[in-house]
Amino acid sequence: MARPSWFLDELAHAGSEHLDPGYVPVYDRKAETDPADDLDVLRDLGLNETHTLVDFGAGTGTFALAAAPLCRRVIAVDISPVMLMYLREKVTQSGIENIECVQGGFLSYDHQGAPVDFVYSRHALHHLPDFWKAVALARIATMLKTGGILYLRDLVYSFEPGEAARIIETWLANAPEHSEQGWTRAELETHLREEYSTFSWLLEPMIEQAGFSIQRINHGVSRVHSAYTCIKA
């Protein structure tokens, strides 16, 4: 179905680095993501080989590849054709056959078939401004079975506006110097200026408004990362 002209262009908000064929191959080295803790959380929440999981903003697929042996099916969704191409190569090389890679976004992925058991998303929802985050969360709720689980991790600010300067400066001061070692101060500053991480006290009512009950919240010690376990009511 044609989208109205006022609809958000998800690709234009995806982060230019995620669309850059030169950057994507170095992403894994830079991110050094270890999916083990998130897998433990999902296993404790009951993830098993009968389940279907959608990973939104799957990126290079570190989580999707690690989760696939535990599930019946993983649908790895990402708006970036470059990320997805890289992910497809990794899936082919791994020989894993139960991952589907789909180019789409929080707002544009068209889920077909039965509602799913789990939705996972890490460090991706902040690409949407708040109005669109709320729309995306409501869409996720419609894809999940009743009782299904959304495990959402993102850069989320769990402080009051008056504390922003102090907490942000501490975060920036701890950034690595070189880009290969992680996200540098300059890169985090770009995130702050150009992306849409929001306050926890704005995001949490949005999650509930979408039809979830938040079972567990983990605000990281830096107060710029949060993880939410949400059950579709």
Ligand SMILES: C[S@@+](CC[C@H](N)C(=O)[O-])C[C@H]1O[C@@H](n2cnc3c(N)ncnc32)[C@H](O)[C@@H]1O
């Ligand atoms: C920082 S990366 C995180 C990738 C992966 N989840 C991880 O934790 O390593 C953000 C990912 O979100 C994707 N993305 C950005 N906007 C999106 C949207 N509207 N819908 C789906 N994916 C999106 C980007 O292309 C990128 O792959």
